[in-house]
Amino acid sequence: MQYLHTIYCDDIRTEVGNKLSLMGMYSSHLYVESFPATLPRLGCFATYCEDIDAPLQDGTLTLLLNGQEIVSSVSSAANQKRSARDGVAPPIGRMKTFLILLTPLQLEGPSLLEARMTIGETSLQGTRLHIQAAPSPEATPARG
Numbered sequence: 157m158q159y160l161h162t163i164y165c166d167d168i169r170t171e172v173g174n175k176l177s178l179m180g181m182y183s184s185h186l187y188v189e190s191f192p193a194t195l196p197r198l199g200c201f202a203t204y205c206e207d208i209d210a211p212l213q214d215g216t217l218t219l220l221l222n223g224q225e226i227v228s229s230v231s232s233a234a235n236q237k238r239s240a241r242d243g244v245a246p247p248i249g250r251m252k253t254f255l256i257l258l259t260p261l262q263l264e265g266p267s268l269l270e271a272r273m274t275i276g277e278t279s280l281q282g283t284r285l286h287i288q289a290a291p292s293p294e295a296t297p298a299r300g
Contacts, residue, residue, distance in 0.1 A: 184283070188287065270282065
């Protein structure tokens, strides 16, 4: 089993105790007032998971904006280890975590941001973020 989980957010912060905080998380859409637009920061927190028995291989996470590569990050198999500790159940999987901050991100028009993880011959698609102009208040139906 392999999968890639991505979360897009306004910022990724390291807290006391080596904890991470993801600020201002987005689901599938991010709305801006108008285009062109500049996002001062946009974070991508990506986790790739695989079976513990999968062969150790280098992996590359790539962020694409409208189909064009804007950044990539490599995870080296040489830095991965299989380990077992006495009295602890053996792990069933392995994770690779990537933190990417885009500062700033310039957008000329509606855009699609997507993450791809490539391990050997396998390519996995992460969550996509659709960046669009916010609907005008007149276009939003009244609730009542």
